[in-house]
Amino acid sequence: MFGEDEDYAPLTAKTYRAVWENARERLAFYRQRALLSIGLFAAGCAALYPCLEGQPLHRYWDQAGKPILIVDMALWLWLVYQNALWWGAWRALVGVQKRRPENS
Secondary structure, three states: OOOOOOOOOOOOHHHHHHHHHHHHHHHHHHHHHHHHHHHHHHHHHHHHHHHOOOOOOHHHHHHHHHHHHHHHHHHHHHHHHHHHHHHHHHHHHHHHHHOOOOOO
8 A cells, every 4th residue: 555566466457447436436435524524624613713802702702612612623633534534545546546457
């Protein structure tokens, strides 16, 4: 996965097609989840903004701002995780494409 692929046997055209389709499906799935995590994190940041100092709802910082901040921190971790999975799926697809058989 991370090194040279010289040790692997060449793929047949049928096997390559199945592996390539699976990698494309995984990439699409993780792309959707990564974009969802980006949107949710942006919405969480937008929800936190009115509670910041200098904003009209700052007086509710303890009741609303701190819990929203904790949720935003969890969303940040989820965003990083989902985007790492998306990157991994993309790298897997690139690895599959490098092993494309000569006759396909």
